[in-house]
Amino acid sequence: MSKEKILIIEDEKDIVKMLDYNLKKEGFKTLSAHNGEDGLDMARKENPDLILLDLMLPEMDGLDVCKAIKNEAKTSHIPIIILTAKAQEADKIVGLELGADDYMTKPFSPRELIARIKAVLRRMKEKDKLPEVLRIGDLTIDFSKIMVSIKAKPIELTAKEFELLKTLIKAKGRVLSRDYLLDTIWGFDQALEIQTRTVDVHIQTLRKKIKSEAKRIVTVKNYGYRFQLEPDED
Numbered sequence: 001m002s003k004e005k006i007l008i009i010e011d012e013k014d015i016v017k018m019l020d021y022n023l024k025k026e027g028f029k030t031l032s033a034h035n036g037e038d039g040l041d042m043a044r045k046e047n048p049d050l051i052l053l054d055l056m057l058p059e060m061d062g063l064d065v066c067k068a069i070k071n072e073a074k075t076s077h078i079p080i081i082i083l084t085a086k087a088q089e090a091d092k093i094v095g096l097e098l099g100a101d102d103y104m105t106k107p108f109s110p111r112e113l114i115a116r117i118k119a120v121l122r123r124m125k126e127k128d129k130l131p132e133v134l135r136i137g138d139l140t141i142d143f144s145k146i147m148v149s150i151k152a153k154p155i156e157l158t159a160k161e162f163e164l165l166k167t168l169i170k171a172k173g174r175v176l177s178r179d180y181l182l183d184t185i186w187g188f189d190q191a192l193e194i195q196t197r198t199v200d201v202h203i204q205t206l207r208k209k210i211k212s213e214a215k216r217i218v219t220v221k222n223y224g225y226r227f228q229l230e231p232d233e234d
């Protein structure tokens, strides 16, 4: 399992530094943006596991960033914890209404924030939990036994192929970038050209192996892949 990635969108450099230090100490990966626009951009490109979002931001207000993240298919699943000053109590409510998952009022203790982050991530995992056995068309996946079959005939998948299939299915139809897959399954931080091709090669063999259901793995040009759960989605 790779480390969970937290995106910090906050213009106060001291707070970013403090958060960055404490999150890394807890084993998280961090990214930071110092204004709303860059933050939104990073949320789209980096697919973080959670976002810490300050509300008073230059370029683009925190509430607008929250709204944009929650409205876009690519980012709407990412949980957000809002960081507010005491004077912005009303905005905090708006933020929660816009889909933010929790909030912290400044000043806060890093320890409490980390406890909140872990709670939100845990809730997300519960929500994303897959059943032990999943049937999609001809495909049966037994997640507890790590077994896959097509029309009740078992097929041999390598560990990476199984992980890849599981990750795609878990995304519930969302598009996953090659970089995200590389990071999640192979644990590569930076995608070099040759590594990016690793994903494509594995997708090809996976498609061959799942035969009649191969078309469910849809290529999204120049970006990545998604798994089509509904049979007649297109």
Ligand code: CA
Pocket (backbone or CB within 6 Å): 010, 011, 012, 054, 055, 056, 057
């Ligand atoms: Ca601020």
